[in-house]
Amino acid sequence: MRSATSVPYTRQHIDEDDIAAVNRVLGSDWLTGGPAINAFENLASSYCSARHAVAMSSASTALHAVCLALGVGPGDRVWTSPNSFVASADCALQCGALVDFVDIDPHTYNLSVSELERKLAFAEVSHTLPKVVILVHFGGRPCDLAGIAALARRYGVAVVEDASHALGATYRDSPIGSCVYSDATVISFHATKSITTGEGGMVLTNRAEVAGRVSLLRSHGISRPSNEAEPWRYEKVELGFNYRMTDMQAALGTSQLAKLGKFVERRTELAQRYDRALAGLSLQLPHRDADSTSAWHLYPVQVLGEDRSERRLMLFSALLQHGVRSQVHFIPIHTQPYYRDRGFGAGDFPVAERYYEGTLSLPLFYDLIESDQDRVIEIVRAVRR
Ligand SMILES: *Cc1c(COP(=O)(O)O)cnc(C)c1O
Secondary structure, three states: OOOOOOEOOOOOOOHHHHHHHHHHHOOOOEEEOHHHHHHHHHHHHHHHOOOOEEEOOOOHHHHHHHHHOOOOOOOOEEOOOOOOHHHHHHHHHHHHOEEEEEEEEEOOOEEHHHHHHHHHHHHHHHOOOOOEEEEEEEOOOOHHHHHHHHHHHHOOEEEEOEEEEEOOOOOOOOOOOOOOOEEEEEOOOOOOOOOOOOOOOEEEEEOOOHHHHHHHEEEEOOOOOOOOOOOOEEEOOOOOOOOOOOHHHHHHHHHHHHHHHHHHHHHHHHHHHOOOOOOOOEOOOOEEEEEEEEOOOEEEEEOOOOHHHHHHHHHHHHHHOOOOOOOOOOOOHHOOOHHHHOOOOOOHHHHHHHHHHHEEEEEEOOOOOOHHHHHHHHHHHHHHO
């Protein structure tokens, strides 16, 4: 239990409707594989304007299944952003493929399009082009999707959006998840994300064959062809997994999705309050883009200067001392021990590393009350004046 005076960096919002929705499923005939899954998938695909939606046990399993559905296997390459959660890269290795990273843009903290262009041109010459690029809408702020899609088309590379932070964001008036610029989009419903099902994820795609393969992989690679002589017939046609969501989770997701608009609206207001209150301090605040809106999953501030690493720790500690939790997003994936053991190291993606040294995500969530946010602001102002 958090004490009355402490402020977490994020917290889910669960109300009576959500609890009633889960309870209805608990009293029904279907705890898994039932109608709540279809209902959630239909709502998500219409909300995001994507033709197909497949509910999954998590975004991590969704990323793995999508990579497999796009044909990623041994000998292939997958590129992603180093400024992400490890799952964005792990999925490539889970398919037996090689992973590499594209350094980030110092202003958006998203994968840099100019760096992608440079790296693709080089990879074409050396015959090391990736099969898939997984881009990450960091903190809820959409990537330059049109720029990335144009490059992907030119080089014949598939695009997957890791939109774990970005459900509720828009890019050029299309909701993130519409897959206008990509082959598939993956969403997370982990407790920290825009809406939650506890654990959970979704694959959105306009490509019927990708949706079909993902749903096959989700359920052991088993299909159920109609067969009058053997109506019980099921056929295992490939090696799959149990990556299914339960009906309790799906019912919670449906109930939560109805509230996404107000969640994002409140997060946007709180972000604007931070913008106004923290302007003029020696901190880099998040930028805005003219052609997109953010889902405001995170509010990362960046401590600048050569001693940013120590000063970021001072800020983190001062907040903690006053009962305020902050977080760091992200430790660059390629600097993790597992990735270091696979040949990556410090200095490989210097923009992401530099960004990491100074960044701190301040509390931002639907139920953050203004007096608590003011406390956060006061502490930050005192430390960073
Ligand atoms: C949370 C997150 C994931 C993993 O989501 P799970 O649903 O917890 O598996 C993947 N990518 C990013 C960018 C995330 O933030």
